[in-house]
Amino acid sequence: MLLPHLVALSGAVPRFDLDQDEVASRAGAIFAPMVSDFQRLTPVYRNAEIEHRHSCVPIDWYTDHHSFAERNELFLEHATALLAEAARKALDQAGLQPRDIDMLITVCSSGIATPSLDARVMQRLEFRSDVQRLPIFGLGCAGGVLGLSRAAALARAMPDSRVMLLAVELCGLTFRQQDRSKSNIIATALFGDGAAAAIVSCRPEHAGGPAIGAAAEHTWPHSLGVMGWDVLDDGLKVVFSGSIPDLVRNDLRPVVDGFLARQGLGPGDIAGYVCHPGGAKVIDALEDCFDLPPRSMKAARDILRRHGNMSSVTVLFVLQETLAQGAHGRHLLTALGPGFTAAMLLMDLP
DSSP: OOOOEEEEEEEEOOSEEEEHHHHHHHHHHHHTTTOTTHHHHTHHHHHTOOOEEEESSOGGGGGSOOOHHHHHHHHHHHHHHHHHHHHHHHHHHHTOOGGGOOEEEEEEOSSOOSSOHHHHHTTTSOOOTTOEEEEEESOGGGHHHHHHHHHHHHHHHSTTOEEEEEEEEEGGGGOOTTOOOHHHHHHHTTBOEEEEEEEEEOOGGGTTSOEEEEEEEEEOTTOGGGEEEEEETTEEEEEEOTTHHHHIIIIIHHHHHHHHHHTTOOGGGOOEEEEOOOSHHHHHHHHHHTTOOTTOOHHHHHHHHHHOBOGGGHHHHHHHHHHHTTOOEEEEEEEEETTTEEEEEEEEEO
């Protein structure tokens, strides 16, 4: 059976840098007058283990009220620009032109685009007019792993093709300054903006890169309220449960072990883990889940520290960092997203 390989992987971030200390100060100015116990929540900015994030808008933007229409207009502008930048980088890395791509898969959950983002990127890069397009919405943080698995599946189905995965999330644009909920306050300490592009192919000339293997996902029953968005008049309201680290510790390992067993593998066959970090507590829980030494998930922590949680994009940055650190052998990619769903993917790094 032909194996799809990762031909190229690149990332892009917007130009505004958010320093975590300044974010904490601005959040205090916004929330302290209207949230009586805000001081009790302020350690979240330090405990997040994030130093910087990137934003498509300057920090002053977050202090004002914005309509859903205004937010989405900014989303369309900046998401398209970031995806075009990431796509150019991936093409240059692979020595390819836009016309060499046969399918575009676009993953995003932080804005609405019809025509979809891939169609908009086609106005900036000269992809062929017959390129196939598959926009995917609603996978949240699991979208990077699931998007890569979908790209690999389509590359297997069309072995002469080259598939480009595009992922972008502008989580910062969803911040609603009048929302006093704990989840909204915690979100100000976690989320950042970014984009990534990957090229996947089974063509023989691309066989030297990381090989993409089996993939699976698991959706727990009665778990719709764990993570997602509520759609309100002025935008998307973040929903995530404080129970996520406990879910990782208690419920993820049997799912992963079952997936590996179906491939004739066990934990001892895994050389390393490439995980969506979510937050510092989630990384701690992942290390416990996989019986790893504390703070051993260096790539995940480094990406979280430098970029925050960029939802679906983050795990692709972690994969890029893992490759840059010279990792080898069979790795397991994981991410958790709305559903509540675990995404898993095996990849052999040369």
